[in-house]
Amino acid sequence: MTQYLHGERRAALVAQASKRYAAGLTIRQVAAEIGYSYCATRNMLIRAGVELRPRPRGLTTESPQQKHDGGRQQSTSPAGAATTDRHAA
Structure with missing residues (x-):
C-alpha cells in the first residue's frame, strides 16, 4: 500500500x-x-523543480526501417525486386 x-x-x-x-x-x-x-x-x-534529462534515443541496434516494418529482413527476389521475408534467419 x-x-x-x-x-x-x-x-x-x-x-x-x-x-x-x-x-x-x-x-x-x-x-x-x-x-x-x-x-x-x-x-x-x-x-520539486528538478530539470529532467532527455530520454536516451538510439540505443537499439534496429534501424528505423526495421522498427517500422516489425524487424523483418529484406531479401531480393530473383527478378531483383525487394521483398519482405518474414522467415529469414
Whole structure:
C-alpha cells in the first residue's frame, strides 16, 4: 500500500531523490532506491523543480526501417525486386 508522506519526511525523501537523480541515476533507479513507482518518483522530481534529462534515443541496434516494418529482413527476389521475408534467419 502506498504510504503518503507529509512535512519533513516528504522533504527529506524529495531531497534524497533529487540528489540521487542529480548524481546521474535514472528515474527508475531512484524509484527503486526510495521504494516508489517510476511515475510517483518522476512526479515528485517535477514538483520539486528538478530539470529532467532527455530520454536516451538510439540505443537499439534496429534501424528505423526495421522498427517500422516489425524487424523483418529484406531479401531480393530473383527478378531483383525487394521483398519482405518474414522467415529469414
